[in-house]
Amino acid sequence: MLTTTLAAPSLSELAQDVRAGLSKPGQKELPCRYFYDEIGSALFEVITHLPEYGLSRAGERLLRKHASALASRLPAPAVVAELGCGSGKNTRWLLETLVQNRPVTYCPIEISGAALAACKRQMDDLDSLTFLGFEREYLEGLAEVAAFRPTHEPLLVLFLGSTIGNFSRSEGVQFLKQVRRNMIPGDSLLLAADLEKPVRQLLLAYDDPRGVTAAFNVNLLARLNRELEADFRLDLFRHVARYSREERRIEMHLLSTAEQTVTIPGAGLAVALKQGETIWTESSHKYNLPEILRMAHQSGFRCDGQWVDEEWPFAHTLMAAE
Numbered sequence: 325m326l327t328t329t330l331a332a333p334s335l336s337e338l339a340q341d342v343r344a345g346l347s348k349p350g351q352k353e354l355p356c357r358y359f360y361d362e363i364g365s366a367l368f369e370v371i372t373h374l375p376e377y378g379l380s381r382a383g384e385r386l387l388r389k390h391a392s393a394l395a396s397r398l399p400a401p402a403v404v405a406e407l408g409c410g411s412g413k414n415t416r417w418l419l420e421t422l423v424q425n426r427p428v429t430y431c432p433i434e435i436s437g438a439a440l441a442a443c444k445r446q447m448d449d450l451d452s453l454t455f456l457g458f459e460r461e462y463l464e465g466l467a468e469v470a471a472f473r474p475t476h477e478p479l480l481v482l483f484l485g486s487t488i489g490n491f492s493r494s495e496g497v498q499f500l501k502q503v504r505r506n507m508i509p510g511d512s513l514l515l516a517a518d519l520e521k522p523v524r525q526l527l528l529a530y531d532d533p534r535g536v537t538a539a540f541n542v543n544l545l546a547r548l549n550r551e552l553e554a555d556f557r558l559d560l561f562r563h564v565a566r567y568s569r570e571e572r573r574i575e576m577h578l579l580s581t582a583e584q585t586v587t588i589p590g591a592g593l594a595v596a597l598k599q600g601e602t603i604w605t606e607s608s609h610k611y612n613l614p615e616i617l618r619m620a621h622q623s624g625f626r627c628d629g630q631w632v633d634e635e636w637p638f639a640h641t642l643m644a645a646e
C-alpha cells in the first residue's frame with residue numbers, strides 16, 4: 325500500500341494564537357496585540373483624541389511638564405529603547421529634551437509596522453537623534469538592543485501609555501523582571517500606569533458614545549476575515565466593556581448576539597458561539613501608587629521619581645535598575 329502524508333502547512337503565529345484562544349473550553353479569547361494592524365492602529369490613534377479616553381493626554385501632559393525634571397534625575401542616556409511606540413507623539417516631548425544634553429539613539433520596538441512608520445515620521449526632523457526601529461516583540465527587540473548598546477553608557481527604557489495594564493498583575497511583574505534582565509545597574513525604566521478612578525469614567529473611556537472603541541474592538545474580527553479568510557459576520561457581534569471590581573480592570577469583549585458558527589480556514593478552525601457568549605479581547609488593569617512601587621521593587625528596581633497627572637489619575641514612575 326502506498327501512503328502519503330503531507331505535513332500540515334505550518335500556521336502563522338496569528339493563526340496559532342487565534343486557534344488556541346478560540347478553542348479554549350469556557351471563556352474564548354483573542355490576544356489584544358492583534359488589534360494593531362493598519363486600520364486598528366489608525367483607530368487607536370482616534371481613540372487617543374476622544375474626550376472620554378484621558379490616558380494618552382495625561383501621559384502627554386506628564387512628559388511636557390516634567391521632561392526636564394525627569395532628565396535631571398537620570399544619567400543622560402545614549403540609548404533610549406521604547407516598548408511599543410505607537411505614533412511617537414508623546415515620546416517626542418521627552419526625546420526633544422534628552423537630545424539637548426547629548427546625541428541619542430532611539431530604538432522603538434513595535435510589532436505594528438504601521439505604527440513604526442508613523443513614529444519615524446514623527447522624529448524625522450530631530451537632529452542629534454538616530455532612529456533605529458525594531459519590528460519585533462517587546463522582549464525580543466529589547467534583547468537585541470541590549471546586545472549592541474555600549475555598556476559604559478546608560479540605557480533608558482520607556483514603557484508608556486499604560487500598556488502594562490494589558491498584563492495581569494502577576495504577568496506584569498514577570499514582564500518587568502524580564503525587562504530588568506536586559507538592563508544593567510545605572511540603566512532606567514520609565515513606566516506609565518493608569519490609576520484607579522470612578523467606574524463610570526472608566527466605562528465611558530472604553531465604550532465611547534461615538535463608537536470608536538467599538539470599531540477598534542470589532543476590527544479584530546475584520547482582521548481575521550482579511551488575513552485568515554474567516555467569515556465573521558460583524559453585524560452579529562457587539563462591543564462590551566465591563567469593569568471587574570475584583571481584578572480592578574476593564575475587560576473588553578465581543579458578544580455574539582446570535583447562535584452561530586464561524587469558520588476560520590486560515591487557522592483550520594470552526595467556532596460555535598452561543599447567543600450571548602463573548603470573546604474576551606483585552607484587559608486594562610488599573611493601579612494605585614503603592615502597588616506600582618511594590619511592583620518596581622519586586623522586579624529589581626529602585627524608584628527615583630513619580631509624577632501623577634492632576635486631571636486624569638495616571639502615573640509615570642522612574643525606576644533605576646539596581
Ligand code: AVJ
Pocket residue numbers: 371379485486487489490529530537606607608
Ligand atoms: C494602548 C493598551 C494602553 O488598554 O487603554 C484603548 C488600548 N483599548 N481603548 C488601553 C485600548 C481600548 C490601551 N492601551
